Structure formats: structure tokens, C-alpha cells
Amino acid sequence: KAGVTQTPRYLIKTRGQQVTLSCSPISGHRSVSWYQQTPGQGLQFLFEYFSETQRNKGNFPGRFSGRQFSNSRSEMNVSTLELGDSALYLCASRPGLSTNEKLFFGSGTQLSVL
Amino acid sequence: AQTVTQSQPEMSVQEAETVTLSCTYDTSESNYYLFWYKQPPSRQMILVIRQEAYKQQNATENRFSVNFQKAAKSFSLKISDSQLGDTAMYFCAFMLRQGGGYQKVTFGTGTKLQVIP
Numbered sequence: 518k519a520g521v522t523q524t525p526r527y528l529i530k531t532r533g534q535q536v537t538l539s540c541s542p543i544s545g546h547r548s549v550s551w552y553q554q555t556p557g558q559g560l561q562f563l564f565e566y567f568s569e570t571q572r573n574k575g576n577f578p579g580r581f582s583g584r585q586f587s588n589s590r591s592e593m594n595v596s597t598l599e600l601g602d603s604a605l606y607l608c609a610s611r612p613g614l615s616t617n618e619k620l621f622f623g624s625g626t627q628l629s630v631l
Numbered sequence: 632a633q634t635v636t637q638s639q640p641e642m643s644v645q646e647a648e649t650v651t652l653s654c655t656y657d658t659s660e661s662n663y664y665l666f667w668y669k670q671p672p673s674r675q676m677i678l679v680i681r682q683e684a685y686k687q688q689n690a691t692e693n694r695f696s697v698n699f700q701k702a703a704k705s706f707s708l709k710i711s712d713s714q715l716g717d718t719a720m721y722f723c724a725f726m727l728r729q730g731g732g733y734q735k736v737t738f739g740t741g742t743k744l745q746v747i748p
Contacts, residue, residue, distance in 0.1 A: 520675075550735065559637075559722065559740035573735045605674065618664045618726055620736060622676035 519544065521610050521623035529629045535596040538626045542589050542610030548572075549591040550620070551583060554605040563606075566591055567613070595628075603630045633658045635725050637739035644713045645747050651698075652708045652742045654723030661685075662728045665699065666736070667708045670720040679721070682706065710744075718746045 522541040530536050542549050550565035550573075562575040566585035585591045589610075595602055605627050609620040634657045644650035656665070667679040682690045682699050689697050694711045710717055723739040 552738075557740060560738040562735045562737070565735060575735070607674075607676065609676070618728075619678055619681070620676075622668075624673060624675045627674075 521608060521621050523606075523608050523623035523626050525626060526624065527627045527629075529631065530598050531631050532598055532600060534598050535594065536598060536628060538593045538595075538606055538608075538628075540591045540593070540608030540610075540623060542591070542608075543621055546610035546612050546621070547589050548611045548613055549585055549589065550609050550611075551591070551593050552607045552609065553577075554607055554625070555603075560607065563593065598630045600630050603628060633660075633663075633725050633727060633737045635723050635737050635739040637723050637742050639742045640740070641743045641745070643745040643747055644710075646713055646715060648713055649709060649711045650713055650744065652710075652721050652723075652744065654706045654708070654739055656704050656706065656723070656725050656737075658704070658725065658727070660727055660729070664726045664728065665697075665706045666724040666726070667695070667697070667706075668722045668724060668738075669717075670722065670741075671716075671718070676722070680708065713746045715746050715748060717744060719744060 524539045548567045551563040552560040554560045565573040569585045580596045583593045605625045607625045609622045636655045663684045665682045668676045680692045696709045698707045720741045722741045725737045727734040
């Protein structure tokens, strides 16, 4: 069974631009969550989607948004990029919200904002 | 809100030796899971071990074991017979079970472990 797939692996953008990151969960997994990882901050929760609905949200500004499609694939969008948005963005999937606590992670998208 | 603290940013251990990584957390809840995740240079987070809060017995997975002290809110990871492949970033994490579901995961800032040949 294929793992969690994130594309692209690397991305370079400039301030003010917007970016869209993609995450394909493990087949059969309906929950997708996103995390921002920066040195010294660890992983910070962005949001989680289940059945195309946002179920949980972290403390990030409205520039960070996401969505989930009917096939459970998810996209994360960041508008008006700032230098501080440079980070590794990790996506994780799990079968559901109440059936399994284990997260399966992708290899992330490394975003650099210049 | 839950918090997870890892006070050791970096650690090193000789190959075949034992090392313990520390983690403390803060919560007023009683129903939760604790995890240790490993992130090698490939960047993919891998679950090492997990512990259910209501289980008093410490979890063990081969060379990895935890010391779960619920009253002290401490959750340390012990790696025995360290191997070069254990070199990675290790994250302690907390997941609250609430409302019939598992809520978002809160991670610590990580401990970078270097295994020295």
C-alpha cells in the first residue's frame, strides 16, 4: 500500500506570492492533517480535514487555508507569503477521527520564501 | 491547552550504549495518548512507540521503551543498544481523546540524537 505522498518536495517562492501544497493520503484514510515544522519550534498543528470538512484548526492566520476533496486528497494554500513562512510542511493521514490514533506522515514539502 | 516540553535539544550516545530522552507534558485531562516519533534525514516522521494514559504498564517496542510517570507528567524514551540508524530527530507528542474522537496532536520541539560509531 502506498504511503502518504506530498508534492512538491521543494518549493522556492518570493514574498507576497501564494503557494499550494498537495497531500495524497494512504488509500482508505479519510483524515488528513497538516503541520508546520521550523527549527526550534517543533511541529505546529495547522488544521485537520475529515470527509471534506475542517474538523480542527490551529493558531495560524487566515492566510493559511486548506481543503479536502472527495477522494480524501488535500491541499494547503498560503497566500501573501512572508519570510517566516519558510518551513517544512508535513501532512499526515489516519483512517478516521475516532478509530485510530496513529498518524502516518509524508516526507513533507520544504518551502523557502525569499 | 496541552503543552509538551523536551528540554534536551541535542544528545549523543556511543553505538551499543543506552540513552534516555526526556519529555514532560502538561494537561488537566485524563484520557490521552503519548507518542515518540522519529524523524531521520529523509524527513518522514515514523512512530517509534505509543502509550495509552490509562495503562500503567510501560510500553516497549524491541530496543525502545518508555518510562511513563503519569502523576509527574513525564514520558521518557529509552533506547537500548543504540545503532547508527537511530540517528535522527526525536519528537515527543500528545494526543487528547475527547468527545469520542482523537484530537489534534501536540508535539515537543524535538531532541536531535547522534549515535557515534
